[in-house]
Amino acid sequence: MSELITPERITDWARASRELKWAPIVVMLVYTPATFVMFPRPLLTLLTVIAFGPWLGFMYGMTGILLAAVATYYAGQLLPRETVNRFAGDRLDQLGGALRRHGLVSVLALRVLPAAPFAVEGMIAGAARIKLWHYIAGTFLGMLPGVLTTTIFGDQMATALQDVSKINYRVVVAAAVVFVAMIYFVRRWFTKQGFA
Numbered sequence: 001m002s003e004l005i006t007p008e009r010i011t012d013w014a015r016a017s018r019e020l021k022w023a024p025i026v027v028m029l030v031y032t033p034a035t036f037v038m039f040p041r042p043l044l045t046l047l048t049v050i051a052f053g054p055w056l057g058f059m060y061g062m063t064g065i066l067l068a069a070v071a072t073y074y075a076g077q078l079l080p081r082e083t084v085n086r087f088a089g090d091r092l093d094q095l096g097g098a099l100r101r102h103g104l105v106s107v108l109a110l111r112v113l114p115a116a117p118f119a120v121e122g123m124i125a126g127a128a129r130i131k132l133w134h135y136i137a138g139t140f141l142g143m144l145p146g147v148l149t150t151t152i153f154g155d156q157m158a159t160a161l162q163d164v165s166k167i168n169y170r171v172v173v174a175a176a177v178v179f180v181a182m183i184y185f186v187r188r189w190f191t192k193q194g195f196a
Contacts, residue, residue, distance in 0.1 A: 017051040024052070024060050031064030032071045035119045041065060042150045049154030058151045062140070065147065069139045072119045076126025103134040104141075111142025113187050149179040163186055 017023045027048050034044055045066070049057030099106045105128070110121050125135045152175040159166045 013051070024056070027051075027060050028067060029063040031061075031068040034039055035072060035122075036069040038117055038119070039085065041068075041118065042146065045147060045150045046154040046157065050157060051153050054151050054155040057154060058147060061151070062143070062147050065143055066136060066140060068118070069122050069136065070132075072122025073126040073135055075119075076123030077129070079123065079127075081127060099128045099130045104138040107135050107138025108142040111139050112145065113183060145179050147183045149175045 005071075017027075031041065031044060034041065045057070045061035048061045048064075051057065052060060099110075107121075107125060110116075113118075114121065116124070152171060156167050156172055159168075
């Protein structure tokens with residue numbers, strides 16, 4: 001693997017991906033099957049940022065995440081409750097109740113500080129029949145800090161692959177501090193609401 005995955009090869013793959021017209025569509029669509037098989041979304045976003053740069057990488061990554069979120073939401077609505085219960089276990093009633101009571105805010109909190117895998121949370125939201133726009137807005141806002149942090153790290157990683165001396169460590173540290181602070185405050189709210 002170390003011979004196949006080198007900084008030069010990653011850069012070459014990224015450049016080749018940029019030149020394919022259909023690559024952005026594939027990248028956005030691949031988030032959905034990746035979510036269902038529990039493939040790490042941050043890794044996908046990292047590769048997307050390296051391939052397309054920070055702005056397009058962020059846009060494609062966030063669009064892919066939202067498409068995957070909508071797919072899991074509708075899967076939760078379409079699947080029998082027993083099937084969703086099998087995935088969610090004891091958390092179904094607790095999380096479903098929290099989602100019905102607090103809607104958008106609960107989804108936001110769950111996305112920042114996951115209580116279950118991304119796909120399972122989406123299926124629970126669908127099974128709980130919360131409003132779709134609450135679910136999408138909560139997912140967007142809740143995933144925003146993590147996706148922005150991954151975008152910044154991905155951009156700096158792409159920079160490091162070309163020239164290590166150009167890494168902006170202040171930007172990396174600031175992104176990490178903001179991300180940790182967001183998790184801390186959401187965790188406090190989450191605990192106060194009795195979700196954790």
